[in-house]
Amino acid sequence: xxxxxxxxxxxxxxxxxFLVSAMRHWTLVTRAGRCACRALAPAFAWRGVNAALxxxxxxxxxxxxxxxxxxxxxxxxxxxxxxDEAVLLALVDAAMRGERDAAQRIAATLVTEPALARTVTAVxxxxxxxxxAPLAQRDGAPRQA
Numbered sequence: 232x233x234x235x236x237x238x239x240x241x242x243x244x245x246x247x248x249f250l251v252s253a254m255r256h257w258t259l260v261t262r263a264g265r266c267a268c269r270a271l272a273p274a275f276a277w278r279g280v281n282a283a284l285x286x287x288x289x290x291x292x293x294x295x296x297x298x299x300x301x302x303x304x305x306x307x308x309x310x311x312x313x314x315d316e317a318v319l320l321a322l323v324d325a326a327m328r329g330e331r332d333a334a335q336r337i338a339a340t341l342v343t344e345p346a347l348a349r350t351v352t353a354v355x356x357x358x359x360x361x362x363x364a365p366l367a368q369r370d371g372a373p374r375q376a
Contacts (some may be wrong), residue, residue, distance in 0.1 A: 239313065249278060254304055255309075271284060293340055
């Protein structure tokens with residue numbers, strides 16, 4: 232978590248940078264009473280990770296509805312990673328590295344026991360989809376492999 236805390240977004244790897252933006256957008260859209268999946272679908276599709284959207288939404292919903300505490304996200308224009316965003320990035324990073332025990336330990340601090348297994352599984356699927364996706368430059372042009 233500490234390697235992500237207060238870090239400028241533009242210093243994150245592209246997938247994690249995108250996920251912070253998606254978390255922030257999910258929160259804003261959901262709080263406004265709109266469908267987060269519909270709002271996020273174009274960005275996930277452009278990124279080549281549209282298969283990750285249902286699991287991303289499931290994890291975010293678990294954090295929201297079955298969380299042990301309220302999570303706080305930075306404003307859409309914030310340029311650094313907030314405390315709770317850093318915890319979620321550490322969770323995704325552990326899943327990307329295949330460190331299931333670490334992912335479970337982190338998730339256990341965030342969601343109740345009934346939601347734990349499915350939340351970790353959802354995060355693992357998100358991580359897998361992002362690992363399989365090509366990176367894209369932030370200027371919008373796909374990066375050549």
